[in-house]
Amino acid sequence: MNNPTMNRAHRAMCTALAAAALVAGLSACAPLIVGGAVVGGVMAVDRRTTGTQIEDEGIELRASNRIREALGDRAHVNVTSYNRQALLTGEVPTAQDRQTVEQIVSKVENARSVVNDLAVMPSSSLSQRSTDTFITGKVRASLVDAQDISANSFKVVTERNTVYLMGRVSQREAKRATDIARGVSDVSKVVRVFEILSDEELRRSAPQPAPVTTDNSASPGG
Known part of the structure; x- marks a missing residue:
């Protein structure tokens, strides 16, 4: 016998799982949506220019590579750039490492500002x-x-x-x-x-x- 409440909960869970899978799948690859492109019949709005979107990808890639070169595996740092503003999240072992990461990212080409929310704690x-x-x-x-x-x-x-x-x-x-x-x-x-x-x-x-x-x-x- 169908239970409407359970069916709705199941659909909501499936939606969240699908969205989580999409986020995880797109995090390491180029975006499928650029500007006001139509994907699957839905207008996708990104208020950055196409050039800025490409610059954001470059900022994330270069910053992540340079942080890895400097700190290796002893830190867990995520760099997210939006409209050339770089957000730093994750964990680093020391306050000095936190400052080092910010300095590295601030020098990356095209990055105009850095928001440093790194925590000093184990990964x-x-x-x-x-x-x-x-x-x-x-x-x-x-x-x-x-x-x-x-x-x-x-x-x-x-x-x-x-x-x-x-x-x-x-x-x-x-x-x-x-x-x-x-x-x-x-x-x-x-x-x-x-x-x-x-x-x-x-x-x-x-x-x-x-x-x-x-x-x-x-x-x-x-």
């Missing part, structure tokens, strides 16, 4: 990192479910149950996304790393529709 466990990936998936799924904001305008990072939200958004969108993330189970804290846009900036960043052309070559009776 998180694989179990904790799996939990963080799952939380990221649940937050992403909740943003997708919301009908009044565009989930693709946000980047979500989770570290030790703390959710970081990045994006170029309005004050209303920032508040709405923060409230959504705070309502997700297992989230202990939400940190906003937003670039707040005015209404005019928001309009300018919106994807422009393709120009409509009319073919006048054929005659009316043709």
Whole structure:
């Protein structure tokens, strides 16, 4: 006998798992969505220019490689760049290492600023990192479910149950996304790393529709 409540819970869990798998799968590869491209019939909005998206990927790659060269396996550092602002999360053994990582990233080509939220403590466990990936998936799924904001305008990072939200958004969108993330189970804290846009900036960043052309070559009776 079907139980509607259990069916809804099952569907919600499947959505979160699918989103978590998507986040994990895309973290190490180039984005499938650029600008205002249409993917699967849905308009995907990224308010960064295509050039900035490519620069962000380069910042993350170069910074991660240089940190690995400097600290090896004794630190767990994640670099997330959005609009050339680099967010540092994870764990390092000492305060000196924390400062060293920030200096390394600040010198990476195209990086305009660094937000250093590294913790001085032992590296998180694989179990904790799996939990963080799952939380990221649940937050992403909740943003997708919301009908009044565009989930693709946000980047979500989770570290030790703390959710970081990045994006170029309005004050209303920032508040709405923060409230959504705070309502997700297992989230202990939400940190906003937003670039707040005015209404005019928001309009300018919106994807422009393709120009409509009319073919006048054929005659009316043709």
